[in-house]
Amino acid sequence: MNDVILNMPSLLSGFSAVVRRDILLAWKRPGDMLNPLFFFAMVSTLFPLAVGPTAEQLAFSGPGVVWVAALLAALLSLNSLFMSDFEDGSMDQLLLSPQPLPMLTLAKAVAHWLIAGLPLVLVSPLVAITFQMPARTIGVMMVTLSFGTISLSLLGSIGAALTVGLNRGTALLSLLILPLAMPVLIFGARTVSMAAADDAVSAGVYFLAAYCMLMLTLAPFATAAALRISNE
Amino acid sequence: MTELLFGHDLCLFRGDRCLFRSLELVVNTGELLVIDGPNGSGKTSLLRGLAGLLEFENGNVRWSGDAIDGNYQAFRADLVWLSHRVGCKADLNLVENLHFESGLRATDERRLPAVLDRMGLNRLTDLPLRSLSAGQQRRVALARMLLAEARLWMMDEPFTNLDRAGQALVEELIAEHLEKGGSCIVATHQAIEIQGRTRRVTLQ
Incomplete structure (x- = not known):
């Protein structure tokens, strides 16, 4: 029994080994990391050009556009x-x-x-400037x-684990993830709009934090179960 | 000599096809179990089932005398898995790959130079794995296995892509492992000649 215990490395070493390896891999292939970022920056900076330059229009569409672009950029990289x-x-x-x-998941x-x-x-504050958002709104946007x-990373890991064995699971992944991601989008965009209108934002922020905690506690287990099934 | 891994009444289906049923097998410490049979006979599936990657339709597996179901963590700490795929990252060099491995399981990294020397890899430490040949990548997988210091080795077609010297080296490593009291399960359709106690399971 003794040598079994000796053979067990600490939990943290496995966790940090995976994080370090994935970051190192991303560092060696920067294109994979930059693609979603460019997508996010491009979509959200093109909108002001298309919608119109008046401050009113920008303040109205800004939060929604930033959030939709962020959601799609996250989906793009999850696959x-x-x-x-x-x-x-x-x-x-x-x-x-x-x-x-x-x-590990x-x-x-x-x-x-x-x-x-x-x-x-x-990068989002740079995008927010093109929408002429005030500083307080930018702060709220970054928190949300x-x-x-x-x-989204945690929720997406469940979907990615379920679809990893399938060829071209991208569409299926989006179908699986998007309904569950809707609360994030609705509360995120709405909270930023409310901040722009100088309303109280704590309720929305609390909701997003609670959703985040729910994912943090549930998603790793669901992802692990899904991976075992996908890998059979 | 004690029983390490024991499988009783194992049965596995892939789709509608029954690969095997009522299969019994045992591996004791210091023993080699060879799983052989023609292509598609279920060698890899049996190995994956024993490792816990696949679920058997029926039957039970014991590890060091206890049912394996509640005991997976102890089992995995003592198992290394060598599949026909390398299982390493092609973008990282071999030191980065082996370093990652030592985060997952306790390994003695001071042995790294000796292991690399043994596998003939010590001049390739700076290259990403994608620029190594298939046989050299295979040797990296073997180096990872040696570093892990596990009691049970599970190897799926260990001779794939290796040259003659490499194949002899694998047989030598297995023989040494058995001598030290380790055990080994090898799924292969090739002949394997090893000094030591060998059992054989043949799948149809």
Whole structure:
């Protein structure tokens, strides 16, 4: 029994190994990381040009456009979350490692957020300037986008795990994820609109934070179960 | 000599086809189990079932005397898996790949230079795996297996892509592992010659 315990590395080492490896992989292939970011920046900067330059129109459409662009950009990057692991056989190694699988799927989702979600949150103020958003609204937008992108990375990991064994699962992934992502979109965009109208925003922020916590506790287990099924 | 892995009354279907039923197998410490049979006879599926990647239709598996179902974490800490795919990242070099592995399971990284030397890989440490040949990538997978220090090795077609020296090296590694009291399950359709106690399961 003693040597069994010796063979067990700590939980944190497996978690950080996966996060570090995925970030290193993204670093070596920057195109995969930059694509969704460019998509987000392009869609949301093209809108003011098309809709019209008056401050009223921009204030009206801005929050919605930023949120829709963020949601689609997140979806764009989710498809490949487990794809390469599945193709090169690393998935078998993850499934057969002595680490608990939910811990490893949580690490995959965290790495995905750091690679795809966090840059999006950081770029969003630049986009907000083209919509002439005031500073307070930008702050609220960044907070809601942070909670929203974390939720989407976690929620998306469930969908990505379910569709990883299928050829061209992109459409199916969107169908699975979008209904569950609707609350995030509605509350996120609405909260930013309310901030722009100088209304109280705490209710919306609390809702997004609660949704984020729900995903944080449930998604790793659902993703782990889905991966075991997909990999049979 | 103690029983390490024991399978009783195993049955597996793929689609409507029954690959095997009422299959019994046992691996003791210091023993090699060879699973052979023609292509498509279910060698890989049996191996994946024993590892817990597939669920058997029927039957039960014991690990060190206990039912494996509640015991997977202890089992996996003592198992390394070598499939026909490399299981490493093509964009990372072999040190980065092996370093990742040591985060997942306790490995002694001080042994790394010796292992790389043994596998003939020590001049390839800076190259991403995609620029290595298929046989060299195979050797990386073997190096990972050696570093893991697990009691049970499960190998699916370990000789694929290896040159003659490489195939002899695999047989040598298995023989050494058995001598140290480890066990090994190999699924292969090729002949395998190893000094030591060998059992055989043939699938039709």
